[in-house]
Each structure stands twice: as C-alpha cells, then as structure tokens.
Amino acid sequence: MKEIDQIRNSGGEIQLFESFTGGLLAPESEGKNPWKYKFTWNPRNVVLAGRGTPVMFIQENKYKYIPYHRLFRRTEKIDIENYGRFEGYANRDSLKYRSIYGLTDIPTIYRGTLRRPGFGSAWDAFVQIGCTDDSYILKGSEEMSNRDFINSFLAYNPHDSVELKLMHYLKLDQDSDVIEKLKWLDIFDANQKPGLKNATPAQMLECILMKKWKLTPDDRDMIVMWHKFGYKINNELHGREAFMVLEGNEPPYTAMAKSVGYPVAIAAKMILNGVIRTEGIQLPVTKDIYQPILDELKTLGIAFRIKETEYNGY
Amino acid sequence: MKEIDQIRNSGGEIQLFESFTGGLLAPESEGKNPWKYKFTWNPRNVVLAGRGTPVMFIQENKYKYIPYHRLFRRTEKIDIENYGRFEGYANRDSLKYRSIYGLTDIPTIYRGTLRRPGFGSAWDAFVQIGCTDDSYILKGSEEMSNRDFINSFLAYNPHDSVELKLMHYLKLDQDSDVIEKLKWLDIFDANQKPGLKNATPAQMLECILMKKWKLTPDDRDMIVMWHKFGYKINNELHGREAFMVLEGNEPPYTAMAKSVGYPVAIAAKMILNGVIRTEGIQLPVTKDIYQPILDELKTLGIAFRIKETEYNGY
Numbered sequence: 001m002k003e004i005d006q007i008r009n010s011g012g013e014i015q016l017f018e019s020f021t022g023g024l025l026a027p028e029s030e031g032k033n034p035w036k037y038k039f040t041w042n043p044r045n046v047v048l049a050g051r052g053t054p055v056m057f058i059q060e061n062k063y064k065y066i067p068y069h070r071l072f073r074r075t076e077k078i079d080i081e082n083y084g085r086f087e088g089y090a091n092r093d094s095l096k097y098r099s100i101y102g103l104t105d106i107p108t109i110y111r112g113t114l115r116r117p118g119f120g121s122a123w124d125a126f127v128q129i130g131c132t133d134d135s136y137i138l139k140g141s142e143e144m145s146n147r148d149f150i151n152s153f154l155a156y157n158p159h160d161s162v163e164l165k166l167m168h169y170l171k172l173d174q175d176s177d178v179i180e181k182l183k184w185l186d187i188f189d190a191n192q193k194p195g196l197k198n199a200t201p202a203q204m205l206e207c208i209l210m211k212k213w214k215l216t217p218d219d220r221d222m223i224v225m226w227h228k229f230g231y232k233i234n235n236e237l238h239g240r241e242a243f244m245v246l247e248g249n250e251p252p253y254t255a256m257a258k259s260v261g262y263p264v265a266i267a268a269k270m271i272l273n274g275v276i277r278t279e280g281i282q283l284p285v286t287k288d289i290y291q292p293i294l295d296e297l298k299t300l301g302i303a304f305r306i307k308e309t310e311y312n313g314y
Numbered sequence: 315m316k317e318i319d320q321i322r323n324s325g326g327e328i329q330l331f332e333s334f335t336g337g338l339l340a341p342e343s344e345g346k347n348p349w350k351y352k353f354t355w356n357p358r359n360v361v362l363a364g365r366g367t368p369v370m371f372i373q374e375n376k377y378k379y380i381p382y383h384r385l386f387r388r389t390e391k392i393d394i395e396n397y398g399r400f401e402g403y404a405n406r407d408s409l410k411y412r413s414i415y416g417l418t419d420i421p422t423i424y425r426g427t428l429r430r431p432g433f434g435s436a437w438d439a440f441v442q443i444g445c446t447d448d449s450y451i452l453k454g455s456e457e458m459s460n461r462d463f464i465n466s467f468l469a470y471n472p473h474d475s476v477e478l479k480l481m482h483y484l485k486l487d488q489d490s491d492v493i494e495k496l497k498w499l500d501i502f503d504a505n506q507k508p509g510l511k512n513a514t515p516a517q518m519l520e521c522i523l524m525k526k527w528k529l530t531p532d533d534r535d536m537i538v539m540w541h542k543f544g545y546k547i548n549n550e551l552h553g554r555e556a557f558m559v560l561e562g563n564e565p566p567y568t569a570m571a572k573s574v575g576y577p578v579a580i581a582a583k584m585i586l587n588g589v590i591r592t593e594g595i596q597l598p599v600t601k602d603i604y605q606p607i608l609d610e611l612k613t614l615g616i617a618f619r620i621k622e623t624e625y626n627g628y
Contacts, residue, residue, distance in 0.1 A: 054450055059470040063453045065515070066467070067444030069383035074469065095453075130381030136368055139377045139409075153380070155388065156373035201379070 001285045002294060003242050003306070004101055007231045012238065015107055016230030016313060020078060020088040022114025023256050026220035026247040027083070034181045036116035038213040040221040040248075040256045047132055047206045049113065050092065057094035060313070061107045066090060069127055072120040076112070078226055083245055086224065088112035089120055100283060108313070114224050122181040126205060128170055129153040134202035141199040147190040149204050163188055185212050221248040223255040225304070230311050237311035244304045262300055266293045315599045316608060317556050317620070318415055321545045326552070329421055330544030330627060334392060334402040336428025337570050340534035340561040341397070348495045350430035352527040354535040354562075354570045361446055361520045363427065364406065371408035374627070375421045380404060383441055386434040390426070392540055397559055400538065402426035403434055414597060422627070428538050436495040440519060442484055443467040448516035455513040461504040463518050477502055499526050535562040537569040539618070544625050551625035558618045576614055580607045 007014055023040040030036040039046060055066040066074055075087040091111040098104050126132050130153050138144065138152065147162055154165040163179075172178050186192055187208060194207035215221065227242040248255035267284070270276040276289060284290045297303065321328055337354040344350040353360060369380040380388055389401040405425040412418050440446050444467050452458065452466065461476055468479040477493075486492050500506055501522060508521035529535065541556040562569035581598070584590040590603060598604045611617065 054444065054447060056450070056453075060472070062470055063466055064468075064470060065444055065447075065450075065452070067383070067442075067447060069381070070442065070444065128381075128384065130368065130379055130384065133368060133379075133381060136370070136379075138379070139370075152377055154378075156376055156378060158374070 001101065001290055002287075003227065003229060003240065003304075004103070005287060007229060007240065010233070012231035012233050014103055014229060014231045015237070015311075016228070017101070017103060017106060017108070018110045018112070018228040020086075020112045020114045020224075020226045022086065022088075022224045024086075024114065024116065024222045024224060026222040026255075029219045029221070030116070033212075034177070034184050035119060035122065035213075037119055038215055038219060038221075039210070040215065040254055043206050043210060043213070044202075047202050047209070048134055050089070051132065051134065053092045055090045055092055055094075057090060057110045058098075058106070059108050059110065063095075072124040072127060075120045077117065078114065080224060080226060080243055080245065083224065085117050086114045086226075087117045087120055088114050100285060102285075108230070114226065118177055118181070122178045125166075125170055125172070125178055125182060129166070131201045131205050134200045137198050137200060138204065141204060142195060142197045144193065144204070145190045146187050146192045146194070146208055149194070149201075149208070150187050153201075185209065215251045215254070217250055219251065221251075221254045221256055222246065223248075223259045227304075228312075230313060239309035239311045241307045241309055242304045243307075244302065246302055258300070259302060262297060262302065263293050266296050315415065315604055316601075317541065317543060317554065317618075318417070319601060321543060321554065324547070326545035326547045328417055328543060328545045329551070329625075330542070331415070331417060331420060331422070332424045332426070332542040334400075334426045334428045334538075334540045336400065336402075336538045338400075338428065338430065338536045338538060340536040340569075343533045343535070344430070347526075348491065348498050349433060349436065349527075351433055352529055352533060352535075353524070354529065354568055357520050357524060357527070358516075361516050361523070362448055364403070365446065365448065367406045369404045369406055369408075371404060371424045372412075372420070373422050373424065377409075386438040386441060389434045391431065392428065394538065394540060394557055394559065397538065399431050400428045400540075401431045401434055402428050414599060416599075422544070428540065432491055432495070436492045439480075439484055439486070439492055439496060443480070445515040445519050448514045451512050451514060452518065455518060456509060456511045458507065458518070459504045460501050460506045460508070460522055463508070463515075463522070464501050467515075499523065529565045529568070531564055533565065535565075535568045535570055536560065537562075537573045541618075542626075544627060553623035553625045555621045555623055556618045557621075558616065560616055572614070573616060576611060576616065577607050580610050 004014060025036060025038055050068050050071045055071055057064055072089055075089045078086045078088055080086065089112055091113060094109050094111045097111060098106060098109055103109060150166065151162045154162065154169060157165065167174060167179065185208060194204050196203055196207055223246045225244045229240040231238050246255040246259055267276065270292060275292060282289065284293065318328060339350060339352055364382050364385045368382065369385055371378055385403055389403045392400045392402055394400065403426055405427060408423050408425040411425060412420060412423055417423060464480065465476045468476065468483060471479065481488060481493065499522060508518050510517055510521055537560045539558045543554040545552050560569040560573055581590065584606060589606060596603065598607065
C-alpha cells in the first residue's frame with residue numbers, strides 16, 4: 001500500500017499491480033527435497049489451495065477466469081535477485097482487492113502464490129487424479145494404504161501397476177521430475193497407512209504429506225514477497241518492483257511466524273500506547289497505520305527493497 | 315429390475331451390473347452434425363452433467379472415484395446391434411443403487427450415459443477451459459460475444475487468436491475432430507452475442523448450444539438403454555445383455571417423451587384402476603409394479619431385447 005500511495009503522490013496513475021507471496025524453505029534447507037517445499041502454513045489450507053471459488057483477475061481490462069483443474073499449470077516465472085527463480089500461480093479472487101487498494105479502474109491486477117519452479121506441475125498430478133477433493137468421504141479410508149488411496153482414482157486393472165496407470169493417465173514420462181517428486185512422498189507405498197476413519201481425499205493426502213513436509217528442528221523457512229507496479233506519469237509508462245525476502249530461525253521462530261506475528265504485535269502495541277486511535281476493525285491500508293508498522297519492522301530486519309524498472313506489461 | 319429378479323430366481327448370484335442410457339438423435343437425424351447430438355432432455359442438466367458430487371462406483375470390489383475434470387475422457391465403448399458404436403461416461407453415484415436394486419454386496423456396479431463416440435473428448439474442451447461452471451457470475455456477460463466468452467478462459471495476449479490460444483491450451487491439432495465440433499457451434503463467432511445479464515459460464519454456454527442443439531421439426535430423437543449383467547450359477551460365470559432402442563416421432567412426440575411419459579401414465583392408470591394398491595411413494599422395483607408396466611410398454615413398441623453372452627468382467 002505504501003508503494004501505491006507513493007506512486008500516486010508523485011502523480012502516477014497505476015496501470016498494473018501484481019503481488020506474489022510465498023511461504024517457502026530457505027535455500028540451505030531445500031536440500032534433496034525435490035519439491036523444495038514444506039508446510040510452513042496451515043497444511044489443510046495448502047492442500048485445499050485454489051479449491052472452491054474459481055480464480056479471477058483482470059489483465060489489460062480483460063477479465064480472466066481459471067478453473068481449479070488448470071490453476072497449477074498457468075504459472076508465471078519470477079526471478080528475484082540472489083534467490084533465483086520462482087513460479088507463481090494465481091490466488092482466488094484478485095478482483096476484490098481493487099476496492100481495498102483503491103484501484104477500482106486498474107487495467108491489470110493479479111495476486112498469486114510463489115513456489116519453486118516445478119512445484120505446480122507436480123502438485124497438478126494430485127489435482128488431476130482428484131485427491132485434493134474435500135467434498136466426500138472415501139469408503140473404507142481407515143484401511144487404505146497410500147497405494148490403495150492413489151489407486152482408488154485410477155481405472156481398475158488386475159495386472160498393471162499403480163505407478164504405470166498413473167503415468168499413463170497423466171501422460172508422464174517415467175523419468176519425469178513429477179514422478180520423482182511423487183515417489184519421494186511415498187505415495188505408492190503399500191505398507192504406509194494414514195489410518196484415518198471417514199476421511200476425505202484431501203484429509204488423506206494431507207496426512208501423507210505431513211510425513212515428509214513437516215518442518216524438522218534443522219529446517220529454516222523463508223518468506224518471499226514480490227510486488228510489481230506499472231504506472232503512467234504524463235503519458236509515460238514506468239515500472240517498479242518491491243520485494244522482501246525473510247529467512248526464519250529454528251522452528252517455531254519461523255519467517256512465517258515473524259512476518260505474520262510482528263505486524264499484529266506492533267499494531268497491538270500502537271493501540272495500547274494510543275498511537276492508533278481509529279476505532280473498529282481496520283485494514284492497514286492507511287499511512288497512519290502502515291508507516292509506523294513498516295518503520296518498526298525495519299528495525300527487526302523486515303524491509304522491502306524497491307527497484308525502478310522499465311514498464312513491463314502483461 | 316426384471317432381469318435382476320430373473321437371474322436371481324434362476325439361482326444366479328449377480329457379480330456385475332452395468333447400465334447405460336442415452337437420449338440421442340435417431341441415425342437419420344444425425345446428418346452433418348459432428349456431435350451427433352442435440353438437446354432432447356433439460357439443456358441445463360446436460361450442460362451441468364457430472365458437476366457437483368464426484369463420480370463413484372465399484373469395480374471388482376475396488377471403489378473408484380473420478381473427478382469432474384476427468385469424467386469425459388474415461389469413457390467405455392459400447393456396440394449395439396444395428397445401431398453401431400456408442401461411448402459411455404459414468405454417472406455420479408452408482409453406489410447408492412446397490413441398495414435400491416438389492417445388490418448390496420455386488421463386486422461391480424456402474425451406471426453411465428451414452429453418447430456417440432467423440433462426444434466426450436469434445437465436451438471435455440468446455441470442461442477443461444472452465445465454461446461449464448455455474449458457481450459464479452461473469453463480469454459484463456451481457457456484452458460478451460461468443461468469442462469474448464471463450465477468450466475469458468484463455469490467457470491474455472494482444473496478438474494471438476482465440477482459436478490458436480484454445481488449441482495450444484488444450485493441445486489440440488488444428489485438424490482435430492474436437493476443433494471441428496467446437497467451430498460448428500460458432501463458439502468463436504465475434505458477432506453472435508448470448509446477451510445474458512449476470513450469467514454464469516454454464517448459462518452462457520447453454521445459450522450458445524441452444525442455437526445448434528435445439529430439435530427442429532424434422533429431427534427424430536432416439537433413446538438407447540443398455541444393461542450388462544454378469545452372474546454366477548454353481549460357480550460358473552455367465553453374461554447377459556438387455557437393450558432397448560426407441561426412435562421418436564416428430565417433436566414433441568419424442569422417444570424421450572414416450573419413454574419417460576408412458577411408464578408414468580401406465581402407473582397412474584394402474585393406481586386409478588386399483589391394480590396398484592401399495593401406498594406412499596414407491597420405486598418400480600417390485601414385480602407387481604414393473605411387470606404390468608413392461609407388458610403394456612411392449613404393446614406400445616417399447617421392449618428390451620435379451621441376449622445371453624459369455625461372462626465379460628471389468
């Protein structure tokens with residue numbers, strides 16, 4: 001919001017706002033994990049990400065819609081200095097943020113989630129076979145092994161392996177990165193059993209993922225935020241990027257905990273000290289609230305870097 | 315139900331029951347329509363077919379689940395004497411029919427819908443891009459042309475055509491049957507406008523389809539029902555098929571109207587004449603109800619043909 005206000009105060013008319021955030025692993029903790037990802041946020045929300053309301057955004061004044069089963073294959077690549085490449089998939093409804101940010105007539109607004117490249121196409125395998133569904137109960141879920149679980153989404157055949165059926169169904173090569181990622185999660189293991197009674201597919205999947213995607217005491221997480229602005233001054237187009245990378249300490253002192261917790265704590269302190277006097281439920285989109293919070297976050301090592309760029313549209 | 319009772323009364327233990335029904339066009343009315351299909355049933359239900367609850371069935375005692383976005387590509391081929399080849403996709407919940415038919419422990423039960431081959435993979439194009447969604451309102455739907463509508467599901471690009479973006483997105487060859495079917499529906503037409511206010515994608519699609527899929531006075535429809543049974547007598551496996559094809563007269567005297575209306579009319583007459591004396595809401599699964607109805611349907615030209623076959627499992 002600070003950048004939006006600054007651009008406006010310098011006479012700029014905002015044409016484009018893209019905003020991506022990811023809760024990820026710090027590079028040194030990615031190790032041999034082919035997903036380069038672990039849960040640093042509510043696991044259930046990660047499994048259900050994108051389900052429910054369809055994705056909608058606006059690009060060059062054209063409304064765009066993405067159904068859930070296509071979401072994880074419509075990613076953008078984003079490079080961040082010193083941290084390499086990421087991919088972003090769209091968050092559900094970017095349109096409602098137009099009024100929140102006071103950008104009612106903006107031609108392009110897009111909010112997304114960052115992962116390391118390759119995450120989306122591997123996660124898409126779960127989406128495609130249907131095992132992120134949370135709307136029905138699997139018969140006999142308590143007795144299902146990981147392998148049974150995956151097999152329940154594949155056609156019956158008494159001879160073919162679950163692996164082959166999956167690869168054929170999703171047109172995956174045997175040596176594909178997607179298969180490597182799936183195998184690493186032990187989803188084909190006939191000896192592991194989530195053991196959940198009356199579970200939905202999404203609950204079973206979450207349970208399987210927890211075995212491999214739970215932070216260990218050695219893991220360090222990382223928050224990446226990346227905002228891209230396009231704006232017009234005197235009919236000339238300009239670009240600006242604002243990004244922030246924060247690495248965490250040992251769990252539970254994660255970057256996720258800090259970046260979510262500090263702003264709330266600072267705001268609470270400001271209310272108690274009488275610095276914030278606005279009543280009722282407020283979004284931190286006005287300068288009197290966001291500026292002192294950003295100032296104090298800077299003293300805690302959380303600060304955005306700003307870079308003027310060329311205008312780079314859609 | 316009659317076949318189920320007969321197999322049981324002759325000492326057979328039912329192992330498999332597959333049941334497919336389709337409301338289609340009579341062969342002479344298929345003409346140059348590449349879909350070989352028009353609406354002979356509630357158009358809205360056809361557009362929304364398979365949405366909502368996921369598909370579930372059981373095959374050789376293994377529960378199987380198909381998500382909506384895969385449904386129209388997991389079809390079976392079915393050949394019917396004198397009428398050629400059809401394809402069937404699964405109906406939503408086949409499992410609940412186990413108790414209705416008294417087949418609680420049956421290893422395989424599967425209910426489906428029949429179309430002509432190629433329908434499923436072309437319909438899947440609509441499913442894949444997301445235009446059968448009925449859960450949200452398209453912004454500015456009233457002003458959208460058919461082409462705008464399709465384009466709203468495709469990535470923004472100021473140069474590429476809607477046709478090319480769609481083909482690339484869905485990995486379709488330019489000369490594919492799917493593209494032929496889509497073009498025949500005028501979905502790329504920039505001059506046709508459904509003109510619906512606050513419409514969902516599914517409502518827009520229905521409106522576009524109505525232009526081409528509405529029965530004309532010259533069209534004749536056709537109902538196809540095909541049941542396959544597998545059963546065991548003294549540990550020996552047997553198969554049986556029961557099928558019925560009914561062609562309609564000029565609309566509204568369609569095969570759909572006859573096959574849905576006659577049984578209800580006959581049942582009403584039987585109630586009025588005191589032949590059916592059971593009270594309350596009844597399913598026609600008991601012989602005292604179905605036998606006289608089937609007998610009278612025969613006099614109206616609606617009769618199943620029965621064929622003993624080899625056992626032919628999954």
